[in-house]
Amino acid sequence: MPKKPRSQRRKKGTCLSADVDGDRENGDVDVLSEDHTVADSVSVQSFVDDFETGDEVDFDSASDEASASRAAISAAARQTNLGDALSLASTIPTEKRSAKREQHLRKLFKAITQYATGEQGRESVYAKLDDIVIPACFAGLRGGIASPAEQYAACRVLEATSIIIGGDMDDYCEAIDDQLRKTIKATGRASMVRGAALRALCMAHFICGTDMSATNSVLDLCEAVCAAKYRGEEVNPTLRAIALDSWALLSTTVADAYIAGDELGGVDDSGRGIIILPILQECLNHTSVELRSAGGECVALIHEARLNLGINDDEGENATERRYRRGKFWDMLQILSSLEADPPRNFNGTSHDF
Structure with a gap:
């Protein structure tokens, strides 16, 4: 049997597929830069250029008829460009070249975000959801076969799709939930890929989901990923920041008492926000500006929930207020005050800009 060309051979040390539980993959890790984007080749000008047909059309007339025609x-x-992108996406599961699959996913992302406008655009995407969009993205998330850039593009397509199809779409959340969770939990995958998967999962439940138990499950996942260690390994600061941002987004969909009160939440009768205060305190002291910013926003959200619950008096008339005065939240405010008075400095001696 003839050997494959050298360019098509699998590199030594890489795997052909992910583990059953998505825990480990021995492919390239963290090869994507933190500013990697699936839309790096998309601009306002390219959006206009895509409408050029090659024919000279006179749009200079100010008449209503000309405006309607335009x-x-x-x-x-x-609609044509959206249909073309969906047609290309249908070939992704059978396409053998990773670069080609990534290219088709990029085109699909551009089509969904720029061409799927109005009810007609939404219906076009919805009609192809189970047959084209989800299978194409799952094909792009195959560990050990798909490149990190391809996996990232697949996650961004799922995220954009959530926005287009809108609310009351629990079926969509259920369809993508398991695959995205496996990607997030796979500590061997690139951090940017895992972060994109977490954003896509949270966006789906934020916009499309109505099941609060499913939302709480995603909040649990965010709280686990934002810790310094997850599944026995150090977590990249960028991924931790994404987890905190996702947690803050989903927290806006639950009651304030569940975030900062006594009646709902953790095993010690504290709200979710109170439970993760030790993690937030560590984030505020981290060298990563992005992580500190995400932690500060979560602290502000928790504090706002407390104010909405009426927990803002100095006497400490209830149990929550007394816990606040002697607990971690008071320590958090002290840290924020000290940061405001004496901002942490970079290694070159300059202050961080908050």
């Missing part, structure tokens, strides 16, 4: 042509062009 709008109709633009709508038809958007």
Whole structure:
């Protein structure tokens, strides 16, 4: 049997597929830069250029008829481009080249975010959800086969799809939940890929989901990932910041008492926000500006929930207020005050800009 060309051979030390539970993958890790984006080649100008048909069309007329004609042509062009992108995406599960799959996913992301406008665009995406969009993204998330850039693009497509199809779509959340969780839990995958998967999962439950038990399960996952260690390994600061941002987003969908009160939440009858205060305190002292910023926003959200519950008096008339005065939240305010008075400094001696 003839050997494969050298360019098609699998590198030594890489795996062909992920573990059953998504725990470990021996592929390239953290090869994506922290500013990697699936839309790096998309610009406002490219959006306009995509509507050019090559024919000279006179849009200079100010008449209503000309305006209506221009709008109709633009709508038809958007629908055509969306259909073309969906058609290309249908070939992703059978495409053998990772670069080609990534290219098709990028085009699909651009089509969903720029061409799927109005009810017609939404219906076009929704109609192809189970047959094209989800299978294409799952094909792009195959560990050991898909490149990190391809996996990242697949997650971004799922995130954008959540925004387009809108609310009351629990079926969509259930369809993508398990695969995205496996990606997030796979500590061998690139941090940017795991972060993109976590954002996609949270966006789906934030916009499309109505099941609060599922939302709480995602909050549990965010709280686990934002810790310094997850599944026995150090967590990248960027991934921790994404987890905190996702936690803050989903926290806006639950009652204030569940975040900062006594009646709902953890095993010690504290709200979710009170339980993660030790983690937030550590984040505020971290060298990563992104992580400190995400931690500070979570502290502000928890404090706002406390104010909404009426826990803002100095006498400490209830149990929650007394815990606040002698507990971690009071320590958090002291840290924030000290940071404001004496900002931490970079290694070159300059202050961080908060």
